[in-house]
Amino acid sequence: MFSGRVPVQRLFCSAVMGSKVLRDPVEIAQLYRDQCRFPSLCRADVGPVITSGYGGQYSNIYTEWTQRDLERMENVKFCRQYIVFHHDKSVVYSGPSGNCTEIRGELLSVDSPSGEMKAVLRENTTEGEEKQFLEIWHKNRKLKCLNLTTLNKHGKVYEDDQFGCLVWSHSETHLLYIAEKKRPKTESYFQQGPETSLTPDEEEPIKTDKKEETVPGHQFEYYEDWGENLVSKSSPVLCVLDIEGSNISVLEGIPAAISPGQAFWAPADTGLLFVGWWHEPFRLGLKSCGNRRSSLFYVDLASGKCDQLSSDSISVCSPRLSPDHCRIVYLESGVSCSHLQCHRLCVFDWYTKQTSVVVDVVQRARDDGFTGIYSFLLSPRCWSADSERVLFCSAQRSRKELFVVDTSSREITRLTSQSQEGSWNLLNIHRDLMVVSCSSPNSPPDLRVGFLPGKGSESKISWVTLEESQPQSDISWQTLNFSPPPEQDNTQYPGLDFDALLLKPKDTPADGKLPLIVMPHGGPHSVLVSEWILSTAVLCKMGFSVLLVNYRGSLGFGQDNVFSLPGNCGTQDVKDVQFAVDSVLKQGGFDEQKVAVIGGSHGGFLACHLIGQYPGFYKACVARNPVTNLASMVCCTDIPDWCIVEAGFDYKPDIQLEPAILEQMLIKSPIKHVAKVKTPVLLMLGEGDKRVPNKQGIEYYKALKSLQVPVRVLWYPGNNHSLSKVDAESDGFMNGALWMIQHLSL
Numbered sequence: 001m002f003s004g005r006v007p008v009q010r011l012f013c014s015a016v017m018g019s020k021v022l023r024d025p026v027e028i029a030q031l032y033r034d035q036c037r038f039p040s041l042c043r044a045d046v047g048p049v050i051t052s053g054y055g056g057q058y059s060n061i062y063t064e065w066t067q068r069d070l071e072r073m074e075n076v077k078f079c080r081q082y083i084v085f086h087h088d089k090s091v092v093y094s095g096p097s098g099n100c101t102e103i104r105g106e107l108l109s110v111d112s113p114s115g116e117m118k119a120v121l122r123e124n125t126t127e128g129e130e131k132q133f134l135e136i137w138h139k140n141r142k143l144k145c146l147n148l149t150t151l152n153k154h155g156k157v158y159e160d161d162q163f164g165c166l167v168w169s170h171s172e173t174h175l176l177y178i179a180e181k182k183r184p185k186t187e188s189y190f191q192q193g194p195e196t197s198l199t200p201d202e203e204e205p206i207k208t209d210k211k212e213e214t215v216p217g218h219q220f221e222y223y224e225d226w227g228e229n230l231v232s233k234s235s236p237v238l239c240v241l242d243i244e245g246s247n248i249s250v251l252e253g254i255p256a257a258i259s260p261g262q263a264f265w266a267p268a269d270t271g272l273l274f275v276g277w278w279h280e281p282f283r284l285g286l287k288s289c290g291n292r293r294s295s296l297f298y299v300d301l302a303s304g305k306c307d308q309l310s311s312d313s314i315s316v317c318s319p320r321l322s323p324d325h326c327r328i329v330y331l332e333s334g335v336s337c338s339h340l341q342c343h344r345l346c347v348f349d350w351y352t353k354q355t356s357v358v359v360d361v362v363q364r365a366r367d368d369g370f371t372g373i374y375s376f377l378l379s380p381r382c383w384s385a386d387s388e389r390v391l392f393c394s395a396q397r398s399r400k401e402l403f404v405v406d407t408s409s410r411e412i413t414r415l416t417s418q419s420q421e422g423s424w425n426l427l428n429i430h431r432d433l434m435v436v437s438c439s440s441p442n443s444p445p446d447l448r449v450g451f452l453p454g455k456g457s458e459s460k461i462s463w464v465t466l467e468e469s470q471p472q473s474d475i476s477w478q479t480l481n482f483s484p485p486p487e488q489d490n491t492q493y494p495g496l497d498f499d500a501l502l503l504k505p506k507d508t509p510a511d512g513k514l515p516l517i518v519m520p521h522g523g524p525h526s527v528l529v530s531e532w533i534l535s536t537a538v539l540c541k542m543g544f545s546v547l548l549v550n551y552r553g554s555l556g557f558g559q560d561n562v563f564s565l566p567g568n569c570g571t572q573d574v575k576d577v578q579f580a581v582d583s584v585l586k587q588g589g590f591d592e593q594k595v596a597v598i599g600g601s602h603g604g605f606l607a608c609h610l611i612g613q614y615p616g617f618y619k620a621c622v623a624r625n626p627v628t629n630l631a632s633m634v635c636c637t638d639i640p641d642w643c644i645v646e647a648g649f650d651y652k653p654d655i656q657l658e659p660a661i662l663e664q665m666l667i668k669s670p671i672k673h674v675a676k677v678k679t680p681v682l683l684m685l686g687e688g689d690k691r692v693p694n695k696q697g698i699e700y701y702k703a704l705k706s707l708q709v710p711v712r713v714l715w716y717p718g719n720n721h722s723l724s725k726v727d728a729e730s731d732g733f734m735n736g737a738l739w740m741i742q743h744l745s746l
């Protein structure tokens, strides 16, 4: 039987002989499924020290992992525990203490300081209604369960990384968390019913004895929110549960212009410490925006007085109390200019009320190679047991490394200098027992523990692997360094260089020529480090080489590198990527007729610029939620300041968008070059994207359609900017791979 429809597999049978790229969608899907079986670590906790009956001491390590489940089309979370016997700061025996268990419905969970109890925030859907419960567990039983939805003291509890927290008081009698402020019940002015009625003669409403005040005419009130990934999070409040009395208090006394988050208990439980973000005159998106004005605050529980502890015109995050309860370390960053940049590490002394900068912003790499701090979350615990040193992880050029800094001498020691290439993540540290995870582009994450040696001998760590990685020997990778040619040097920030990571299949094709996929990252102030990335590993296993470019403006190369880009977007970043591509092609071993470009967000901006500024060079383009026109995006994104700053202007909330500013935005946008595009474009758009509204992609799609350039749109409902839900991500991967195979004629 012949039908008009050609099987998808057959579309790819005309590929060039000799090419070794995998073309069969069924086989590609199988490869993707296989690689999805490597989970990532998302949490690790070190339990209390227990002395066994035989005198040996051990601690439990609790870990949480996530893994894509393509059958259920969701990310599954599971836990596994390990036992670590130790003596004199060395691990004497370690191993898993059971199998994996899937975790469902837990939004937040935390052990009490003694390890005796556990608190869990759980979400459960009963009879179609989503409800939140707060559970207290002790030994083998659930001590208490509060139905927070029915109690109706506040709105939903925040479970995100930005504001969310669930913290035991030092006394283990109270729990602290953040929730949305309770909103008044509303009704229409025309509401009829038993609760409001009119007297026949006066025609005036009579108020009945209602438990809860109902506000008429406020049903359609607009509430600002904190943007992408934080939709419907508007007015967070600090909430405290008195466990014994089952009583919840919503704290008052927080300045009206402040939204609190990342809270914890002050020494001796006298009050609460938290980060407060200013939300006046209006809220701007917070996700990936480390430049929002915020400060460290303390609210005293006895007097209700709220004090601001850090300075007024900076941004702070990740405050962490030292084990001796004397000092608080936090990260600090500038509020103007780029969304993400080099951070300072500061310490606030609780007793002297003095703040000191322990690690300052680094403009250019120091003599010892240190380029500054580029991480925005410290690990849940980050102090050494002696409360003298702080550990942090940060991108250093194209590698993520682990450091310890002595808060008195300010000496920084790299803990990963002895290790092979690859990137490190600090998951936690408690009583000097560190839990870390390592990975590289050809090695999925492993799990290790090690004791932090005493001051001065930090580099002599001995790591013990709790969970081995499974290296993918068919992938090879290297870090490349580029100095832009003199005509592309930045006159304001001269002499800057940049990197790229090149991944190749070990098995090269018969003709020796590999197709090349170019992937510039988004941000633009972000970085691609030498870690495990599912999509690049699968593409490489299919037979593609992949070039990940950390153009000037990326994080991890010094503050000058970051600041060199705003105002030069669409030229400096585009030229850096093209320079890296041309240099790699000159090495030989690549098929210059088979080069594709993929990018998301600002990476999509670069992909669209590259196909417009180098017409015909790229044979296929895949763009996820790309920025295509800064001038049309500025009025509808959650971060309009990004458009203005990256176009080279200063942002103020009351900025008047003069024609000259809009003109520059247009000139710097990919849409300006669209008439030159020849490359077929696959656009992947998230229906709920607040950051780069999907209209950006649609604007580009319409321009390409009118120019008769092949273009296809994939539309993902229920997805936002990242398109990271398992169904969207896996569909996007498959369609992107097949688009490149088709248009590279493989």
Ligand SMILES: CSCC[C@H](NC=O)C(=O)N[C@@H](CO)C(=O)O
Binding pocket: 287, 288, 339, 521, 522, 523, 524, 526, 600, 601, 602, 603, 627, 637, 639, 642, 643, 691, 692, 721, 722
């Ligand atoms: C107004 S959209 C700005 C682009 C966006 N930057 C910050 O959110 C971006 O490029 N995001 C990247 C990196 O976070 C992404 O991959 O989504």
